[in-house]
Amino acid sequence: MPLNNLKVKLFADGADMSTIIELYRNPLIKGFTTNPTLMRKAGIQEYKGFALEVLSAVPDRPISFEVFADEFPEMHRQAREIASWGENVYVKIPITNTRGESSAELVSDLSKDGVKVNVTAMMTLEQVDQILAALTQVDSAPSYLSIFAGRIADTGRDPEPIIQETVNRIKSHPKIELIWASPREILNVWQADRCGCHIITATGDVLKKMALAGKDLNTYSLETVKMFHDDARAAGYSF
Numbered sequence: 001m002p003l004n005n006l007k008v009k010l011f012a013d014g015a016d017m018s019t020i021i022e023l024y025r026n027p028l029i030k031g032f033t034t035n036p037t038l039m040r041k042a043g044i045q046e047y048k049g050f051a052l053e054v055l056s057a058v059p060d061r062p063i064s065f066e067v068f069a070d071e072f073p074e075m076h077r078q079a080r081e082i083a084s085w086g087e088n089v090y091v092k093i094p095i096t097n098t099r100g101e102s103s104a105e106l107v108s109d110l111s112k113d114g115v116k117v118n119v120t121a122m123m124t125l126e127q128v129d130q131i132l133a134a135l136t137q138v139d140s141a142p143s144y145l146s147i148f149a150g151r152i153a154d155t156g157r158d159p160e161p162i163i164q165e166t167v168n169r170i171k172s173h174p175k176i177e178l179i180w181a182s183p184r185e186i187l188n189v190w191q192a193d194r195c196g197c198h199i200i201t202a203t204g205d206v207l208k209k210m211a212l213a214g215k216d217l218n219t220y221s222l223e224t225v226k227m228f229h230d231d232a233r234a235a236g237y238s239f
Contacts, residue, residue: 008193013201015042031062064118066092090118108134118144150182
């Protein structure tokens, strides 16, 4: 399972500045994404200041920052502001607002104006078709579609058929790239690659497991047995 043979691009997902700087030194990391939830978890209080700090540290790889308004006119204003921060910036637009109203028209308007969008929180092929119609009606800017495959899997559904079908539907649109978002395990990296998905995002917890890629299973089994034994001894269990 050599990582160098993968065609899928690996993006780091998070909001910890020191981790971002560290991962920027890793040539396997081809881009970065974040969102308001990750930023809040990391203790970020000043949105623009954080974003500009990230862009100063990462000037030459794609970075996605998300709008946080719920009304489409304000989303539009925020998106234009975020896009002005750098040429490598993609603006995350949620597939709907909190009332379930489609953002397709907003996506179309922004893309037509040259804003690179990353349409996020997508989970269905119907949503894919809505956004494709919005993006392909205009001479659109480069864009990403983020399908939350991990959350689809959390519901007991296999995300691979949705990812594969989306890959098929965007083949004739070279400016659109598909992101396998919210992975839960590093196996998802190879699944995304097998599907022909362009990009997969990964949080720090998933990225730490990349060191296990291709590990000998007999060795891993023995290490696991030793872990159980050592923990039992450390706990002082007896009967």
